Amino acid sequence: MDDEPLVQVSGLHKRYGAAHAVRGLNLTLQRGQILGLLGANGAGKTTTMAMLAGVLAPTCGSILIAGHDLAKHPLAAKASLGYLPEAAPLYPELSVDEFLRHCAILRGVPRAHVNAAVARSKLRCALTDTGKRLLGNLSKGYRQRVGIAQAIVHEPDLVILDEPTSGLDPAQLREIRSLIRELGAQHAVVLSTHLLPEAQHVCDQVQIIHQGELALSAP
Numbered sequence: 083m084d085d086e087p088l089v090q091v092s093g094l095h096k097r098y099g100a101a102h103a104v105r106g107l108n109l110t111l112q113r114g115q116i117l118g119l120l121g122a123n124g125a126g127k128t129t130t131m132a133m134l135a136g137v138l139a140p141t142c143g144s145i146l147i148a149g150h151d152l153a154k155h156p157l158a159a160k161a162s163l164g165y166l167p168e169a170a171p172l173y174p175e176l177s178v179d180e181f182l183r184h185c186a187i188l189r190g191v192p193r194a195h196v197n198a199a200v201a202r203s204k205l206r207c208a209l210t211d212t213g214k215r216l217l218g219n220l221s222k223g224y225r226q227r228v229g230i231a232q233a234i235v236h237e238p239d240l241v242i243l244d245e246p247t248s249g250l251d252p253a254q255l256r257e258i259r260s261l262i263r264e265l266g267a268q269h270a271v272v273l274s275t276h277l278l279p280e281a282q283h284v285c286d287q288v289q290i291i292h293q294g295e296l297a298l299s300a301p
C-alpha cells in the first residue's frame with residue numbers, strides 16, 4: 083500500500099472552447115518527492131495545478147490522490163492536499179493567527195486542535211513571531227510563507243504550490259526555496275515555475291510542459 087503512488091494523473095486534458103490548455107498529461111508522484119512543472123508563460127502550469135487541487139474540472143482524464151479519485155470522491159481526495167494558488171488568497175485585514183485559524187477550521191481541523199495546528203505550521207514556516215501582524219502589512223516573502231502555512235495547516239500528504247517564488251527578492255527566494263525543500267521531507271510537493279534554476283535547486287523530478295503537453299521528464 084505504501085508503494086502506491088501518492089498522485090496518479092492519467093490523460094489529463096483541459097479545453098477552453100477550441101483552445102487546448104492541457105493536452106493528455108500523465109504524471110506520478112511518490113511520497114517524499116518534490117516534482118517541478120517547468121514551462122513558459124501560457125504552457126499550462128496554472129491550469130494543471132488548479133486541476134490537481136480540485137478547483138478546476140478537467141475536460142477529461144483522471145486524478146487519483148492517496149488512492150481517492152478527485153472527481154468521484156472530492157472530499158476524501160482534497161483532505162490529503164494543500165494548495166497555494168498563484169495569487170495567495172490572503173485577507174489583508176486579518177492577522178496571521180486569525181487567518182491560519184480560519185484556514186484550519188475550513189480544512190476540518192478539530193476545534194480543540196486548531197491552536198496547536200496553527201502553532202505548528204507557523205513554526206515550520208518561520209512565522210512564530212508574526213502571529214499578531216496584519217496580512218496587509220507583511221512583505222511579499224512573509225505573505226508567501228503565510229500562503230504556504232495555510233497549505234500545510236491540516237498536515238496534508240500533498241502540497242501544491244503554484245509559482246511559489248514569483249516576485250520575491252533574492253533573499254526571500256533563498257528562504258522560500260529552503261522551506262520548500264524542508265517540506266519535501268514530510269510531504270510530497272508539486273510546484274510550478276518558469277525558472278530552470280528553481281527546478282534544478284528544489285526539485286527531485288522535473289517535467290517540462292510546452293503548449294499543454296509534456297515535452298521532457300527528468301530524471
Ligand code: ATP
Nearest residue numbers: 098101103121122123124125126127128129130276
Ligand atoms: P503563466 O506562467 O503565465 O501563469 P501557465 O503555464 O500557468 O502560464 P495557464 O495559465 O495554465 O499557463 O494557461 C494555459 C493556456 O490556457 C493559456 O493559453 C491561457 O491563455 C489559457 N487559459 C487559461 N485560463 C483560461 C480561461 N479561463 N479561459 C480561456 N483560456 C484560458
